[in-house]
Amino acid sequence: MLSAGVRQHAADHGRIGELYLGHADAAVRLAYLLTGDRDVAEDLVQDAFVRLAGRFVHLRDPNAFDAYLRKTVVNLSNSYFRRRRVERNYEMRLRTSIDPVRSGRSVEDREALARALRQLPQRQRAAIVLRFYEDLSEAQTAEIIGCRPGTVKSLVSRALEVLRKEIGSEER
Numbered sequence: 811m812l813s814a815g816v817r818q819h820a821a822d823h824g825r826i827g828e829l830y831l832g833h834a835d836a837a838v839r840l841a842y843l844l845t846g847d848r849d850v851a852e853d854l855v856q857d858a859f860v861r862l863a864g865r866f867v868h869l870r871d872p873n874a875f876d877a878y879l880r881k882t883v884v885n886l887s888n889s890y891f892r893r894r895r896v897e898r899n900y901e902m903r904l905r906t907s908i909d910p911v912r913s914g915r916s917v918e919d920r921e922a923l924a925r926a927l928r929q930l931p932q933r934q935r936a937a938i939v940l941r942f943y944e945d946l947s948e949a950q951t952a953e954i955i956g957c958r959p960g961t962v963k964s965l966v967s968r969a970l971e972v973l974r975k976e977i978g979s980e981e982r
Contacts, residue, residue: 826859826863829859829875830859833875833876833879834855834859836876837855837858837859837879837880837883838851838852838855839851840880840883840884841854841855841883841886841887844883844884844887845887845890845891850890854883854886854887854890855883857886858879858882858883858886859879861882862875862878862879862882865878903945919977922976922977923973923977925976926972926973926976926977927939927973929972929976930969930972930973933955933957933965934965934966934968934969934972935969936954936955937951937955937962937965937966937969938965938966938969938970938973940954940955941962941966948962948963
């Protein structure tokens, strides 16, 4: 699997090079079976060796390198898929989010909402933005603001009441 140039370069770098020559092919196969993508597999193995190179000095049993490498490849592949899932969710949210221009809202309506938001106290504004713009749960919002979920409910309720009055009075 490794090219001749890679083999020669690895051989020139001592013990870590020997480990690379001895374990890289198997690690790439493992990563390929985990990911189904050869390029991703090679990248994961390279990252695994970079992470383990600094720790190699501290290994109690140098013969355990294979187990450390396998564990690192599995962890990196899990991280890879976790990142991809987050990216897909983000892209999906962008695609399904309402475009204010296409939703029939006028520029004046959006400006009125922005003005009304700016008039809210900071904690109420943060609660509204986190709950409705960022689409976070009450618990997540509470953690970010540094309060209890019940307080988030109260902040959002009071803020919505003020926003309804502000925007309602501007429409008349």
